[in-house]
Amino acid sequence: MAASPIPQGKPRQPSISQLRAFVAVAEQLHFRDAAAAIGMSQPALSGAVAALEETLGVQLLERTTRKVLLSPAGERLAVRARTVLEAVGELLEEAEAARAPFTGVLRLGVIPTVAPYLLPTVLRLVHERYPRLDLQVHEEQTASLLEGLAHGRLDLLLLAVPLGAPGVVEIPLFDEDFVLVTPRDHWLGGRDDIPREALKELDLLLLDEGHCLRDQALDICREAGRTEGAPVTTSAAGLSTLVQLVAGGLGVTLLPRTALRVETARNDHLATGDFADPAPARRIALAMRAGAARTEEFEAFAEALRGALRPLPVRVDRG
Numbered sequence: 001m002a003a004s005p006i007p008q009g010k011p012r013q014p015s016i017s018q019l020r021a022f023v024a025v026a027e028q029l030h031f032r033d034a035a036a037a038i039g040m041s042q043p044a045l046s047g048a049v050a051a052l053e054e055t056l057g058v059q060l061l062e063r064t065t066r067k068v069l070l071s072p073a074g075e076r077l078a079v080r081a082r083t084v085l086e087a088v089g090e091l092l093e094e095a096e097a098a099r100a101p102f103t104g105v106l107r108l109g110v111i112p113t114v115a116p117y118l119l120p121t122v123l124r125l126v127h128e129r130y131p132r133l134d135l136q137v138h139e140e141q142t143a144s145l146l147e148g149l150a151h152g153r154l155d156l157l158l159l160a161v162p163l164g165a166p167g168v169v170e171i172p173l174f175d176e177d178f179v180l181v182t183p184r185d186h187w188l189g190g191r192d193d194i195p196r197e198a199l200k201e202l203d204l205l206l207l208d209e210g211h212c213l214r215d216q217a218l219d220i221c222r223e224a225g226r227t228e229g230a231p232v233t234t235s236a237a238g239l240s241t242l243v244q245l246v247a248g249g250l251g252v253t254l255l256p257r258t259a260l261r262v263e264t265a266r267n268d269h270l271a272t273g274d275f276a277d278p279a280p281a282r283r284i285a286l287a288m289r290a291g292a293a294r295t296e297e298f299e300a301f302a303e304a305l306r307g308a309l310r311p312l313p314v315r316v317d318r319g
Contacts (some may be wrong), residue, residue, distance in 0.1 A: 013055075014052050014055050014056065014057045015048075015290045016085070016088060017040075017048055018048045018049070018051055018052040018055070019037060019052070019081045019084055019085055020038055020047050020048075020085060021034070021038070021040065021044075021048035021049050021052070021079065022048070022052050022060060022074075022077075023078060023081050023082055023085060024037050024038045024040075024045070025045070025049055025061065025068060025096070026070055026074065026081075026218070029067065029068050029069065029070075029234070030067075030068060031045060031046055031068065032206050037099070041284075042083060043301060049061065052293045056077070058071075058073045058074075058075035058077065059071050059073065059074070060073060060078075060246065063112070063189065067082070067150065070150070072278065083152070086151070086152055089152045090152075090293060091126055093155075093292075093293045094293040098185050100132075101294075101296070101297045101300070102129075102130040102132060102133045102271040102297060102301075103132045103151055104133070104134060105132060105134045105136060105138045105155075106133055106134065106135050106136065106155055106156060106194070107138065107153070107154045107155045107156070108122075108135060108136065108137050108138070108154070108155070108157070109137075109138045109139075109140055109145040109148055109149065109154040109156070109157045109158070109159070110137060110138070110139050110140075110145075110159065111139070111140070111141060111142055111145065111158070111159045111160065111213075112139055112140075112141065112238060112239075112277075113160075113207075113213040113239060113259070114158055114159060114160070114258075114284060115137075116160065116239075116259070116262060117182060117256075117258040117259050117262055118258065118284070118309070118312075119137065120307065121305075121308050121309055121312070122135075122158070122308075123135070124223035124308070125304060125305060125308045127266055129302075129304060138154060142160070142163070143158055143298075145157050145159060146163065146165050147264075149168065149267060149287065149288070149289060150167065150289070152164075153279055154207060155292075156286055156287070156288050156296070156298055156301075157286065157287040157288070158173075158186070158284070158286055158287075159283040159284070159285070159287060160213070160216065160282050160284055160285075161283050161284070161287070162283070163287060165287075167289060167290050168287050168288070168289065168290065169287065169288050169289070169290050169292075170285045170286070170287050171286040171287070171298065171299060171302040172283060172284075172285045173284050173285050173286060173290070173302060173305060173306055173309065173316070173317055174282050174283070174284055174309055174312075174314040174315055174316045175274070175282070175283050175284075175314065175315045175317070176258055176281060176282060176284065176313065176314040176315070177255050177256075177257050177259045178216075178217075178220065178254045178255065178256060178262045178275070178279065178281060178282065179255050179256075179257055179260055179272050179273070179274060179275075179281040180194055180198075180252055180253075180254060180266060180272065180273040180274075180275065180281045180300045181243060181246050181252060181253050181254070181255050181260075181263075181270060181271075181272055181275060182246065182252045182271050182272070183247065183249050183252075183269065183270065183271065184268065184269050184270060184271050184308045185271075186252065186271060188252070188273045189271025189272065189273055190271055190272075190273060191273040191274070192274040192276075193274075193275075193276045194274065194275045195275075195276055196220070196223065196275060198292055199220065200254050202251070203250070203251035204217070204221065204251060204252060204253065205236065205242055205245050205250060205251040205252065205253045205256075206218070206236075206242075207236055207237070207238070207239070207242060208236065208237050213239075213254075213256070213282075216282050217253075217254045220254065220280040222280045223280075226240075239255065239259055240263060243255070243264060243267065243270065244267075246270060247267050247269040247270050248269075254280075255272075256282060257313045257314070258312055258314060260272065260313075260315065275304065286298060286301070286302050286305070297304065302319070303319055
């Protein structure tokens with residue numbers, strides 16, 4: 001049924017809640033899922049969308065018994081509605097930052113191959129130096145984190161770079177070497193001069209698709225001359241499982257040095273080896289939206305975090 005025309009007189013303005021409801025339906029194409037996504041009851045969401053259609057005098061959705069589709073006008077206006085909501089979010093963020101730095105909510109996204117090893121340092125820093133900061137941590141893979149940053153779901157990211165993502169500013173924190181983890185009796189275990197070329201023929205165990213650490217490890221192998229046809233076994237969704245597979249004799253793997261103590265210290269079936277200089281390494285950074293309202297705050301946070309990270313086996317960026 002088409003939306004009713006707007007009554008003559010002073011035009012009404014759509015509300016933020018109406019726009020949020022419409023954008024949620026446009027993204028989910030399902031009323032129940034959209035209501036759950038924004039924490040609104042389904043009747044309230046349906047009413048908000050209907051009220052928006054009446055206010056605008058445009059049919060936004062095509063409703064059938066089985067599915068919801070965007071009308072041609074709905075497709076166009078959904079883009080505009082998202083822009084309005086993002087602008088409102090930036091306004092609220094600006095106001096919060098203006099009131100006082102390091103207060104309110106900070107939604108930090110962290111990749112799984114960083115979270116277990118750096119979060120204790122991050123949490124201790126926040127607890128000791130920024131007690132009024134409400135830190136909320138979200139552990140996700142890189143693609144999901146970048147999507148969350150772009151849409152305002154996340155404020156700051158802690159992850160491996162470079163990202164090559166438009167509209168994202170990287171604040172380097174440190175570089176860390178990769179270490180070869182092998183079964184205890186492996187011929188490379190315990191060495192401190194492993195040439196990268198040794199990776200050419202090893203039975204290498206890697207994380208599943210989607211983890212940036214997998215991509216970094218493959219890049220290192222390609223630089224070492226490993227061909228695409230060399231055996232690579234993808235067997236684990238996390239580093240802990242990967243290390244257990246190595247301990248069981250299924251192959252070797254690469255670990256960032258910050259993960260070494262947590263993942264290998266209590267396992268007598270493992271050995272580690274260091275690469276000859278220059279060792280393969282990764283860079284860890286904070287990432288924020290270009291032009292973020294809290295840019296100065298995030299840069300100060302990065303500087304404080306660099307200081308807190310110095311006891312770790314990393315090369316801290318000088319800022």
